[in-house]
Amino acid sequence: MSYMLSAYGITVGVLLFYGLSLARERARRLKATGNPSAG
């Protein structure tokens, strides 16, 4: 049981973490300039 949970947990966790860190980078850029495509 724990094997299965760790497999799913790691997969979901890593993918979520990756997606969220990308989203956070975009949000930071947006907040800094009010423009999503400027730095």
Next chain:
Amino acid sequence: MNVALAILWKDLVSEWRSRDRVIAMLLFSTLVAVVFFFALPGLRPEELRALTPGLLWTAYLFASLLGLNRSFALELENDALAGLALAPGNRGWIFLGKATANWVLISIVQILTAGVFALFYRVDLSPALPGLAAVVGLGTVGICAAGTLLAAMAVRTGFREVLLPILLLPALFPILAGAVEGSLAALAGNPVPFNALQLLIVIDGVYLIVAFLGFDYVLDE
């Protein structure tokens, strides 16, 4: 085509004058053979003989990495890469010249290394010679094709000595698989299995084409 021959000649002549690459590669291979002796203590002679193809190819791989690393180093040091890029015609011919020069030099080292192995591990190579020569020759074509292309890239980036093995070794695993298989058969006195030769020929062809076409983009500056 003339460009290829010109570069081949230039590389071989400059190597003949200094002989530094061949000597370094040979010394390295010999050291590797000794490393294996210490790394695998207590093996009976027949066990060692069974491992010989694998060990031999390991030594070949590492020596090739050494030699390939240096194949563009001379050009880099003398700022000659731009000049090379300006040579007339398809840059693929430059690749062919360089790769052939590498093949000749590495083959020389391989022959001598095989002698060293025969000496250290008391293996009689003479019955195996034709089959072994074919396998090693074919395998080395692939190594030089991929290796020359990737060395040209690695030499222009940071960490070049570390980068070349990282880039090249994954590309060499198929060659290694076929070559060891073929060498095993040759050393056992059997004819080299056709599928091993076929694999090596296919890989060689593919790598030669990719490298010939890709060299244009690699030397592009």
Next chain:
Amino acid sequence: MNESKPMASNSENSIPSRLEAQSARWRRPLGMALGVLCIVYGWAVVSAPIDSSQGVIQKILYIHPPLAYGAYLGFIITGFAGVVFLVRGREDLDRLAIASAEVGVIFCTLMLVTGPIWARGTWGVWWSWDARLTVTLLLWFVYLAYLLLRSFSGRNPRTARFAAVYGVVGLVLIPLNYYVIEIFGSRSMHPENLERGSLGDGMGLPFLLGNLTLALAFFYLVLLRWQVESERALDDAIDTDGAHREGQAMRRGQSPGPPDAAEESPEEMTR
């Protein structure tokens, strides 16, 4: 001096390009579909029947093979996008290649993590050199080499070209490795019963949902990463312009003016 029109998406080489702008529009709906699908998928996995021989751990079937899509598709996209970039100079496709490589290596790593977990739980060993696991491992090395090549060389056009060439090498390597391992025998411990027909009762739906969900997740993450890459590229372009402006001003003997030309709105940048 400034030829890039950051906000106009009407040319292939502007940032973002028309292709990137169009693809970005798919991301939102894809994300929403993904969210819904995750819930359905989760429910399906939980309510799937427990395998009689392997036990609960068999449910890894619904997540491990689907990861293969991302792992292999990722490199295929990277390879082909790189080729078009080389031949046509499409920088937006080079950005896609980066995105696909990054997402792909993550899926590949997850395959190499969930695979051994499953192996340990069922066959008792963490690793075996069977065909599929070995080829996945080799693919992983190719990915890492590609990414290391890019990171060791910095962000410049030459790096992109080299990476694209290596992408072709890697692309060729994948079928080659399969071929090699097929020929030279694989001590296969992989269950061969993954074809739909031989899945047990009640396993078809979660398996299908797993494939669908992870495929969508892959495309979503690639689109997201692609968008981020074009934003980073835009930053670079603006920064270079800003530095360029300062240099010009200094050469004219003037003070450099506002040190952050990058804070001008993009419309002003286009003269």
